[in-house]
Amino acid sequence: MDNFKGFALRKISEVSVRYLPFADAASDAVPLSRLLRLSLFQVTVGMALVLMVGTLNRVMIVELQVPATLVGVMLALPLAFAPFRALIGFRSDRFQSALGLRRLPYIFKGTMLQFGGFAIMPFALLVLSGYGEAVNAPRWIGLSSAALAFLLVGAGVHIVQTIGLALATDLVKEEAQPKVVGLMYVMLLVGMIVSAFVYGALLQNYTPGRLIQVIQGSAVVTVALNFFAMWKQEARDRGRAMAPQGPKVSFVEAWARLTQRKGMLRLLTIIALGTVGFGMADVLLEPFGGKVLMMSVAETTRLTIFLACGSLVGFVMASRWLGAGALPVDMALYGLAAGVPAFGLIVWSSMMISVPMLLTGTLLAGFGAGLFGHGTLTATMRSAPREQIGLSLGAWGAVQATSAGVAIAIAGIVRDAIVATEAVGTSASAPYTSVFLIEAALLALALLLALPLRSKESGRTVEVNPIENTCLLVVAEPHAVPQAIESGRPS
Amino acid sequence: MSNDPDKVWPTGLTLREAEEVHSYLIDGTRVFGVIALIAHLLVAVSTPWLG
Known part of the structure; x- marks a missing residue:
């Protein structure tokens, strides 16, 4: 038994370093490849934006024959969540974690919301448009489920983007921040352009089955890309986990x-x-x-x-x-x-x-x-x-x-x-x-x-940073x- | 650190750390379950499979 315990412990300690989703340490120089990988979360954000504002906008009006005003309201729903970005960012700054993590838990939750929204979205849209037996279903089912789907995706996108940018800022020194910002913007654009072409090609011959495949496919791609992007990015920080909890600051105070x-x-x-x-x-x-x-x-x-x-x-x-x-x-x-x-x-x-x-x-x-x-x-x-x-x-x-x-x-x-x-x-x-x-x-x-x-600002330029x-x-x-x-x- | 009495076998995490990792797993499972339930209900509304 002792032998086995020792063997298992040794094996696990060997394995864990390589296969745990945490960075080894907060190293001072983050290589470009790691930043590129991190920026993949912007691709999923771009993908969600194109899917909602571009592709579904058209599909809902033309193929599903949902009234244009209703489509406009549905697409505007995620915006209602935008002001909460400040609150999310604040909560993540003060997040209490035994592992000393601040960003990863939020990105995980945001990704889950994005995934969940995409997972129910095609069915919600089909019910909303009265496909199949849904014609006889009460109207509120389609309305509320479609609204829920758009809200979930919107909330997920806002959380992932806010916290992802915060993580990127955590990782690099101030001199490197412009490079990271540029990279994040370029990846957002790339994600939008590429996914616009892909969605266009996939939905060329529209069928309800194809719609389900495309949207749920995006859900899977979102989770895969986000997990790949976050893997080993944030370091476990025992110092932060052990640090005594500072005085409670409310959001209003912090905002002020x-x-x-x-x-x-x-x-x-x-x-x-x-x-x-x-x-x-x-x-x-x-x-x-x-x-x-x-x-x-x-x-x-x-x-x-x-x-x-x-x-x-x-x-x-x-x-x-x-x-x-x-x-x-x-x-x-x-x-x-x-x-x-x-x-x-x-x-x-x-x-x-x-x-x-x-x-x-x-x-x-x-x-x-x-x-x-x-x-x-x-x-x-x-x-x-x-x-x-x-x-x-x-x-x-x-x-x-x-x-x-x-x-x-x-x-x-x-x-x-x-x-x-x-x-x-x-x-x-x-x-x-x-x-x-x-x-x-x-x-x-x-x-x-x-x-x-x-x-x-110009007074600051002369000084050494x-x-x-x-x-x-x-x-x-x-x-x-x-x-x-x-x-x-x-x- | 190595003989920290809080550490639990075999992961070397402390109890609080282990509970936190577990809470993410539970949260994810709950969200996943609720989403699956809603998706099934919606499919049942448009194409009923239970007669």
């Missing part, structure tokens, strides 16, 4: 402390204005190209591709510039400064009926959005002390996701309102150009708000971190 920090509220306002400003064009560019400039479907698809390519270039350039020591606030400023003339060009193209001008404007708008997104996310990451990164990123995500949803809603409402009120005598371009002008105005407003941040020194302290002495960061930061 966050918004009291210098420039934080202003930064969040800029993020909201800029995201709405850049986001409104997303859904209007293609109809604008088709109705006003008489472009074909293939040509208007090119508009979306140009927008995405512009963003991609923006992310890459922002990563490079920030890596070379530029300030995140400057990136956001350049992005906004590129956005204003970009929408000017787009409006002008409708007067000149010039497709090349529209394409240039679109590319420039994408580039500006890329710079802006990267700059504001990096600024948020840097403004947070290590102990509050979850809360800060949650606040960023809450503002960003809510504004993106609001932008799409406003764009549709403004266009429809103008179409309805000036039915006779206005050109086809008026509803669109007025939205684009609003966007330019919002971006200009954000630009004005961002200028003071720059003069405040104070955070870098405190990072060494973090490893050695977990309790000293908040004070060290507070004292290391110029006030």
Whole structure:
């Protein structure tokens, strides 16, 4: 028996190091391959977004014949969860775990929710559309189950993205953060583009059975990718597990402390204005190209591709510039400064009926959005002390996701309102150009708000980065971190 | 650390750690079970298999 116990213990200790889902230690240099693997969670987020906003939007209206307003309400449901990102991030920062984990439990739960939502979604949609015997079923079954499915997926996406970004920030040093942000954005775009093509090809010949296969397939792929992404990323931390529980801080207090920090509220306002400003064009560019400039479907698809390519270039350039020591606030400023003339060009193209001008404007708008997104996310990451990164990123995500949803809603409402009120005598371009002008105005407003941040920040550039020194302290002495960061930061 | 009385055989986790790992397993199973139940109910509504 003793022999067996010794043998088993030795075997398990050999095995566990390699096969446990924890990192060996919080090593200081995280190789790129590990970051690439971590960024896979963004692919699943992109996949869920494309499936809900793009593919199911069409399938529900065309193939399942669900009323368009109901589809709109269902797709908007996950947005209701966006403001809770800040709360989730806060809870994860303060999570009490015997294993010393903070991020993994949340990502696991978020992945389960995403999986669960996808698992019941196809059946919920079929019941909602009255497929088979469901015609005779009471209406509330289809409505509530579809709403539950969308809510679950939405909640899962919000949790996974917020906590995943927080984990990425935990893992790398401050100098490497721009690179990680760029990587995360690029992977989100890649996930969206690839899954759009895949879903399009798979659902070419629509049958209810195929719908079930595709959505449940996404559920399995989501779990597989997320688990693969999280494997061995977060270190077990006995120090954190043993640390005495600090005084209880309520979310309201923590939030108040966050918004009291210098420039934080202003930064969040800029993020909201800029995201709405850049986001409104997303859904209007293609109809604008088709109705006003008489472009074909293939040509208007090119508009979306140009927008995405512009963003991609923006992310890459922002990563490079920030890596070379530029300030995140400057990136956001350049992005906004590129956005204003970009929408000017787009409006002008409708007067000149010039497709090349529209394409240039679109590319420039994408580039500006890329710079802006990267700059504001990096600024948020840097403004947070290590102990509050979850809360800060949650606040960023809450503002960003809510504004993106609001932008799409406003764009549709403004266009429809103008179409309805000036039915006779206005050109086809008026509803669109007025939205684009609003966007330019919002971006200009954000630009004005961002200028003071720059003069405040510029004082910091001269100093040798104070955070870098405190990072060494973090490893050695977990309790000293908040004070060290507070004292290391110029006030 | 090696002769920590809290550690339980054979994993070398302490009792609290083991309970935490177990709680994730239980949570996952519960969520999975509820989801499966809902999915079965919905399928039964659209294509009844129990007559």
